[in-house]
Structures are given as structure tokens and as C-alpha cells.
Amino acid sequence: MDRHTSPLRLSRRSQRAATALLGALALLLTGCPPEDGSVAPPTIDLRKQLEETEQQSAQQAREATQGEAPQQTGPVETVKVCILLPASGASRDQGAETRRGMAMAQAQVKAEKWRKRRINWTEKDTGSTEADAVAAFHACLQEGTPIIIGPVHPAPVTALIPIAAAHELILIIPEIGAAQVDTWTDNLFAISPASTEMARVAANNARKERGMGRAIVLHSSDGFGESLARTFKEHFEADSAGRVVASLPLAADKPDAWASAAIQTALENEADSLFIVGPGEPAKAIAKAMNSDPLRNAQAWFIDWSMYPSVLEAAGEAIQRVHWVNRPLPGGSFEDSFLARYQAQPDFEAGSGFDAILLAAGAIESASSLDLKEIAKAVAATKVAGAFGQGAMVKLGGVTAEDAASYRTIEPMRAPDSEVWTFSGY
Incomplete structure (x- = not known):
């Protein structure tokens, strides 16, 4: 028998309580009149109390064997999130890689049945120009979308940052990269910070x-x-x-x-x-x-513009005096799942897209209300177990970005049992 079909057993505490009640019942039912001739107190029928005690004990045992009772769920709130990615133009490959990571995160969020809020995802094509990105952004606004994720190319990112800063919405940028950041407000967030x-x-x-x-x-x-x-x-x-x-x-x-x-x-x-x-x-x-x-x-x-294999090979004896500044590659369970799903190693864009979706979903779920200011506070406080590890939102060069996806100094290291040098993690 499994735990749902096994016979119910009373706990030792319940057994002792039942025994005490039976003893009291026996004494009262068989008690003699007092020797002084006074009238004995009326007999009390404890059978009903005993039955109630047994029922309570049985219920406690049932709950113990079946685990915690499912929580009651109220009406499901729905939030719109608009994604801005290039599906055409010169940046479409970058958009495709970002979309792959996002699709994995969306599937993960959908499978989490405990969520009290549902997200309706929609996507707009930004093309590969500033004009197309701005048009896609305004299309999201017209649909009443309070949260926008994207875009991914430096030129559209540069164009949209000041526009988003002036509107009542939340913008989550997967990668700022070489975009020019002249303004930043509390409703703007990024996964990977600016190249500076x-x-x-x-x-x-x-x-x-x-x-x-x-x-x-x-x-x-x-x-x-x-x-x-x-x-x-x-x-x-x-x-x-x-x-x-x-x-x-x-x-x-x-x-x-x-x-x-x-x-x-x-x-x-x-x-x-x-x-x-x-x-x-x-x-x-x-x-x-x-x-x-x-x-x-x-x-x-x-910097990351300098491809490391040629740099390390050329450095020769100076190899331990050269340092590389770059972001970490996506790894962990995300890398394994991505490889199994797409038969390819994930690039930075896939990891940033994955984390952007999880950041938005986490904030939507944890926000005290769906007021934009409350969601923005939740985004800033959300920790993401994402493609780059456990990440938190921090200020990096005036931009609110995920620390786990940010740049760091990466040192040369010798591969095990080899004369080949690589940069750690690459």
C-alpha cells in the first residue's frame, strides 16, 4: 500500500487521550453513591466526546500521511509583457539566439503552476534599425503593455533608453553593449551592462x-x-x-x-x-x-573585442601578464538544457534572454501589487537563478544590471595535463 491507501493509525498522544477518556467513562458509569447518603452527581455520557476525539486524531493522521493540504487559489491576475527582438534585417541572428534563451525561460515559467499571476507574452519585430525599434516600442505602448523586454542591438537600445525613461513602463534590456547611455531611471533595468x-x-x-x-x-x-x-x-x-x-x-x-x-x-x-x-x-x-x-x-x-586564443599564443613568456575583461559564458543547468534542446552551445545573447524573462516573471509574481512602481521595486529586489549563476540587480556604472552577467577580469590558466593556456572558463 502507498501512503494514500495504508490504514490509519492513531499517534501515541491520541492513544493516551482516548485511554484516559475511556477510564473516566468507566468510573462515572460504575460509580457508587457517596457513603454520606447524598445524591450522586448525574452520570456524564462521554461517548460523543470520545468519538469526536477519535475523528480529530484520524484527521490529523490523514493529514500527516498525505502531506500539506493544497493551498486555495484565488482569481488569476494577468500581466502583458512585450518582447522586442529583430526577426529581420542584419541583427536577426542575434535576435534568434536571444529568442532561444527566452523560449526556455518562458517554458519554465509556464510549468510553474504555483504562480498566482499569468503572463501574456507578445513579440514585436524591431528589424535592425532605430526607426523600426521605435515603431515596435510604440506598438507595445498602444496595446497597454506595462513591461517591455528588449531590444538587443546597440542602435535601437540607444534610441529607446531615453524614450522608455520618459514613459510609465518598465524596460528590461538583455544587453546594453556598445549602446550610449546618457540617462537612466528607476524603471530601466538590464541583464548585461554597457561595454564601458x-x-x-x-x-x-x-x-x-x-x-x-x-x-x-x-x-x-x-x-x-x-x-x-x-x-x-x-x-x-x-x-x-x-x-x-x-x-x-x-x-x-x-x-x-x-x-x-x-x-x-x-x-x-x-x-x-x-x-x-x-x-x-x-x-x-x-x-x-x-x-x-x-x-x-x-x-x-x-577587452572582449580581442579574441583570446591569438592573444595568448602571441604573448609567449608574457602570458601571465595579460588579462582579459569579459563576461562569463552561460553555464550550469542552463547550458546543459540549451545544448540538449538546440544541439549547440549557448552564446551570451541566449543567456541574457533567459535571465531577462526570469527577471520579469519573478518580479511580476513577487510584487505587492501590479502598480508599476511596485513592480519596479520588485525587479530591483529580484534574485535570478539564471544562465550565469545566482544574480542580483546592482548599480554598475550608473546602470541597474545583473551582477552575475557582468564583466570581470579573467586570468590565463594552463589546461590540466597540457601546455595549452586558456582564459579561465573559456
Whole structure:
């Protein structure tokens, strides 16, 4: 027999109570008149009380064997959530990867029958232009959607941040990336922060954690490179002791010029650290130059734009003096489930999409009411067991983002039983 069909047994406490009642009943039923001739008190029939006690004990035993009784559920509240993803245009592949992660999270949320609030998901195509993204955003507004997730490309993200900040709604951005963030309000959230966070992480690691004092910044001659260079300088010089001795814009298609600039500038300024904002080939040239005399004792920080295999191979003996700033790859049970479902390893976009859905769903469920301010408070307080691990919403460079999905310094490590070096976790 299973626990639902086995005979009921009274607990020892219930058995003792029943025995005591039976004893009292026997004494009262068989009691003799008092010797002084007074009238005996009326006999009390305890059979009904005994039956009630037995019924209560049986009910307690039944509940103990069957577990906790199911909770009563009231009317289900419904919330609309609009998703902005590119289904067409140059960014459609990025949209597709994000959508895969979102689909997994939506399936997980749907399977959680304990939720008291139901979510109606709808999706709008942002294309790959700012105009299409803004049009999709306004379509969500016209449908009365209070929560919007997306978009994913830097240009649409840049365009929508100030628009969303001016409206009464909640915007959750899976990845800010290279988007320009000029304003941020309490109704805006992100999973992965802006790319400028790489510069802050590198500067703090170099200055605060390693005590570097004189830095060179070599960066691409565009808005992206300039913004990271400014952020690095701001944080490296925050204590007034660190100094950026040179910040040079360089052409991304001339890698030899980057190596020459690094060597010459280090020689002239006695620099002990470099921050490199450039693609793979310039990064590879500088990694090789780290073995030259002016840079032999220096350390270098590369961003995610620099693909690490070529950098590590070029670094040679300087391999333990090169550092990479990047986000963690999606992992854990999410990685396993994604691989089983799609037969491919998840990229950053899939993990960010997964976490964005869980963040929204968690906040909707935990909010004290469906008032937008209450939902926004719940988003800020929600912890996500997501694709990047256990994450919480924190302020990163003025942006509210998930700490587990943010940038960090990743160190070289030797693969077990091998001469091959990799960056930890990659």
C-alpha cells in the first residue's frame, strides 16, 4: 500500500487521550453513591466526546500521511509583457539566439503552476534599425503593455533608453553593449551592462587590486574606443595617485602601429600597464610586444573585442601578464538544457534572454501589487537563478544590471595535463 491507501493509525498522544477518556467513562458509569447518603452527581455520557476525539486524531493522521493540504487559489491576475527582438534585417541572428534563451525561460515559467499571476507574452519585430525599434516600442505602448523586454542591438537600445525613461513602463534590456547611455531611471533595468563597464573593471583591477600607477591607453579611433578610454582614465585616476600617461587613438586595420605605439610610449613614460581597446590583430601585436624590454615588466588588459586564443599564443613568456575583461559564458543547468534542446552551445545573447524573462516573471509574481512602481521595486529586489549563476540587480556604472552577467577580469590558466593556456572558463 502507498501512503494514500495504508490504514490509519492513531499517534501515541491520541492513544493516551482516548485511554484516559475511556477510564473516566468507566468510573462515572460504575460509580457508587457517596457513603454520606447524598445524591450522586448525574452520570456524564462521554461517548460523543470520545468519538469526536477519535475523528480529530484520524484527521490529523490523514493529514500527516498525505502531506500539506493544497493551498486555495484565488482569481488569476494577468500581466502583458512585450518582447522586442529583430526577426529581420542584419541583427536577426542575434535576435534568434536571444529568442532561444527566452523560449526556455518562458517554458519554465509556464510549468510553474504555483504562480498566482499569468503572463501574456507578445513579440514585436524591431528589424535592425532605430526607426523600426521605435515603431515596435510604440506598438507595445498602444496595446497597454506595462513591461517591455528588449531590444538587443546597440542602435535601437540607444534610441529607446531615453524614450522608455520618459514613459510609465518598465524596460528590461538583455544587453546594453556598445549602446550610449546618457540617462537612466528607476524603471530601466538590464541583464548585461554597457561595454564601458569593461574599462571600469580593468582600471580597478590595475589600480586598486594590483597597484599599477602609470597606464597607457591604446584605443580604436571611434566613439566606442573613445568612450572606453574616458571611462578607464576616470577610474584609474580616481584616487589622484594613478595616472594615464598617454591615450592614443589608432586605426584598427594597422596592427603594427599599435605595437610600435605601445613600445615607444612605454619607453618615454615608464608605464607599467596598458589598456587595449582594439580588435584581434592589434591585440595580438601588442601581446607579442609585451616581451620587448620597455614592456617586459608591464601588464596589459584586453577587452572582449580581442579574441583570446591569438592573444595568448602571441604573448609567449608574457602570458601571465595579460588579462582579459569579459563576461562569463552561460553555464550550469542552463547550458546543459540549451545544448540538449538546440544541439549547440549557448552564446551570451541566449543567456541574457533567459535571465531577462526570469527577471520579469519573478518580479511580476513577487510584487505587492501590479502598480508599476511596485513592480519596479520588485525587479530591483529580484534574485535570478539564471544562465550565469545566482544574480542580483546592482548599480554598475550608473546602470541597474545583473551582477552575475557582468564583466570581470579573467586570468590565463594552463589546461590540466597540457601546455595549452586558456582564459579561465573559456
